[in-house]
Amino acid sequence: MNKPLLIITSANGQVASYLAAELKDSFTLLLLYHKRVDRLDVLQNHPAVILRQCDATQLSELGCIINDVIDLYNVTPSYLIHCVSLRSDDALALGDSDPEHWKNVFETNTLSTYNALRACLPFMQNANFGRIVLFGSTVASSGLENGSAYAASKAAMVNMVKSIALEYGKHNILINSISPGPIETDLEADYEGAYLEFRQNYFSKYQSEVPTGKLVCKEELLPVVKLLISKDITNLTGQDITINGGKS
Template identity: 25%
Template sequence: MTRLNGKTAVITGGSSGIGLATAKRFVEEGAAVVITGRRERELNEAAVLIGRNVTTVVGDVARLEDLDRLYAIVKEKHGHIDVLFANAGAGTIAPLAAATEAHFDQTFDVNVKGLFFTVQKALPLFRDGGSIILTSSVSNVLGVPGFSAYAASKAAVRNFARAWTLELKDRKIRVNSMSPGPIDTPALETTTGLTPEQAAQAAEQFASQIPMGRRGKPEEIADAVTFLASDESSFITGVDLAVDGGMAQV
């Protein structure tokens, strides 16, 4: 398992769920990984779980000064970036009639503004020929009641991959988005605003909408991201890779 041997990777939202599973997989594949997230304790726990070749940086992608500090640490420790997994995201339930300005701003500050500047500020450190993977969502093509702001933000992410593919082609930097379906992570219980009972009901409803009959595992998403990060996907750029059990495909 050396598909990322000698590469330096940065992962936002790397302290839990998809980000953590991907960080573990990247290290197993030979990469040195820098993970960032807002909660120091969770980052430290993630580092222990990963075990080696990992650096943690506390920060919020919606705060540009935090991104500057992240990349200053990456530059000091590694000098360059080969892979960026812009994964940090936010998504709380808010029906149109009840959504507030604060809800809208938080969603777009993290998912759109934060991701945009995560990539922009990484570019001076990027080696030519690198790989950028953006976390979108199957909601970028689906109508999901209560998640309209979130879905719109993830549609923006999908378009970033299209535009940046063309902007960065001369540097041979590949840009792809990856759209997970419902994944079995703590996020449904901890970030959506649902009660435990509501979260359990939502998980059952999501599973019923997926042809494979279950939610995905973080490790299954990590497999797909590792493929996009590696030279095995050397002729793939500008795509949106759905890893959704068929939810948005049939």
């Protein structure tokens, strides 16, 4: 019998790489990264970690990688944590935005979600087991000034969760999204220039408005993820779990 495999997309991101480090001793991990791999260096020699470079917007590429890993390591995709999040880094109102840039942000986030699900769901259905977590954002419901492409893509993702829960609940496949507010990360490590300033101002404003006065920390996401990928839950599906310090 094949071992269960947990797939994490955009694994070099600050949140995804943290989750990978925390889950590596409990699962066989396939960590899919796009360009950078520096945050995964410490995991490269771990016996339960498989690293692969992948453009998640290309279904054929993603499918080939997963099939190769299945054959090489005798694993079955049983868990998916999808973390792809391309930002609207032009920080422009829609009427001022470049159509191709807007399209790229929306399609990257939306197509990568479809592709990850399309690649994994048949295996999960065949095994009659699957646990899926998609990382959304509070902007899926609130909107995001000067970030409409990103907000729209996250809204599409959250809605996709509801449809897939209806389609696959009978196969013991549970899918949910986590929509955090701004996560406490090292912004300077990923952004620069005007967009870095935009993110810093957005975080500062958010922190001043949220009842707890806090940004979301990575450590608070971990127990929620663990719950949503647990075999112990059997009826929690189709939900968007918001973590935003009580901000309405």
